[in-house]
Amino acid sequence: MPQYGLRDYLQFLVSGASTGCIYVLIGLGLITIYNVTGVVNLAQGEFVMLGAMLAVTYYQGLHLPLIVAFLAAVLSVMLIGALVQRLTIHPARRAPEVTLIIITIGTAIALRGLGLLAWGTTPRSLPEFSPGVPLNLWGAVLSRQRLWIMGTALAVLVFLYLFFEHTLLGKAVRACAINRQVSQLVGINTEFMALLAYALSAGMGAAAGIVIAPLTLVSYDMGLVLGLKGFVVAIMGGLVSAPAAVIGGLLLGIFESLAAGILPSGFKDALAFLVLFAVLLGRTMRISELFRRRT
């Protein structure tokens, strides 16, 4: 095991936190869909892949400016998300949860296959959004793209907060999350809200995929692992709590970054799933409820 100084740990912390922001974005998408429709969406990672790959296509293939490519990719994936909801979840919305989970797996496989068909197996990349010298934080290096990642996550969080707390539409979506039948009784179009939830979540996933594209190579098969990590994060929030997912996502990113420095590299991806087990165990012991009772 190599010897690390304080500066190295700071480095792990900042790069881990920015990777964690990606997991937060994916996890929040899962939570949104689960709350409104009760579906555990195993295709969430594919929205991330589609976002990244479409942005690369719009930027390199159509020569759009980077920011336009970003927005166009997010909007396209939102449309795809809405389409997926209409075609796969909507017709089976009264089916048992087991069936719905299998449906989302099928969707994920089909989307991955489409990605392979459209873009092949070659990994792609985007240029950094604002190229320049990396920032120096007390000795730790922070690339500008990582700032973009954190900024995007923050912007999405603020947007979600404003949307859910301060708009009528957002409140209607929340009402569906609380009780679908009663929402229907007071005149909320729950079908439309489910569609909206899917579109929003797809957009969040796409944004996550686009902002990491400059840092890692992106390819058709990136969705599986990222989607699974989003899951770990969503489960940390019990599939319902957004604040818990934000904290969980950041922690997962930092853990992984530390583990990559300490453990052999192959085990890095196993860590997220060990964390998942730990979370499941923790939920069994009702740690969260202990806290709730005290306050």
Place this chain on the structure above:
Amino acid sequence: MSAPIVSGAADQRRNLLGVLTLALLLGTLPLWLNTPYALSTMILIGIYTIVTIGLCLLMGYGGQVSLGQAAFFGLGAYGSAILTVKAGWSPWVALLVAAAGTGLIAYLIGIPIFRLRGHYLAMGTLAFGVITVIMMNEWKQYTGGPTGLPGVPRLTIAGQPLKSDLAYYYLVWASALLALAIALNIVNSRFGRALRAIRDSEAAAESLGVEIGRYKLQVLVTSALYASVAGSLYAHYMIFVSPTAFDFGVSVRLVLMAAVGGLASIWGAPFGTAAVMLLTLGLREIVPLLTRHGSGEYQIIAYGILLVVIMVFMPEGLVVAGMRLWRREVRSWGAVAMARVAGYAGRLSRGSRRRS
């Protein structure tokens, strides 16, 4: 989706008859279909059938999805491979020890998960599956890493190694039919009735004194044992194991096999498994004829779409849907055909109105 709750002697007679018919068909199959390709395909179908039967018990009767069944399958395979190749054990002892170990692991995974309500088993088994494949790749000293572990011996019966595929075919299908018979017995036992009660309503079952967590745990362990034994059979047939045969994609394919056969139908398992295997092989043959480049892509897309379509339109699976069609349409064909058609049309329109 729910099968009739009342079952008894008549059901058991019908099941026995079914198993015997299937045994007769499969026993005589090599007489007229004896190409090496067909035989090895049938052996693999038999091996996957054992896993699928376990999955049907878990998903159809336990009401839980396992997205890591390939990992249990892989633990059986690697357990057998490592114990015979590295430790020099007898294959049969290795099979039993691997199964016991796999069952224990399933038990340990199940304990925390089944204390929670909801579909955490899907996530837990998924995570377990990913970790297992990472271990297979990284723990090179025992597993041989990504290149795999060669040199697994053939199974022996009375000291004679089963060298020919034909002998292995009979061994695999005898095991599969035994697995089927055991599963059918489980379904018709007190245990099976408790599972069905849980699936239909956890609250009602619990209020009648059914210990939900314990039953779910037992069915998870049963399905893991099925998968592990199948994995051992796989390792001794392929005489080689590598991590790609047990990854997430395989888990998904196993779920697809169970879904095509019908989640709540043990009888569906062999047919679902055969349908998916033959479809996969068929797509591999047909797709290159239709397009000049990139056959793999279309195969993956077709596969995903198929999974969605089956779950949306035939959630009870091919076998149940087929049998219903048979009962409703074919048996009563004749004098009442016209009335039937009219009734069917009426049902259809009523059904569509209800759905809208």
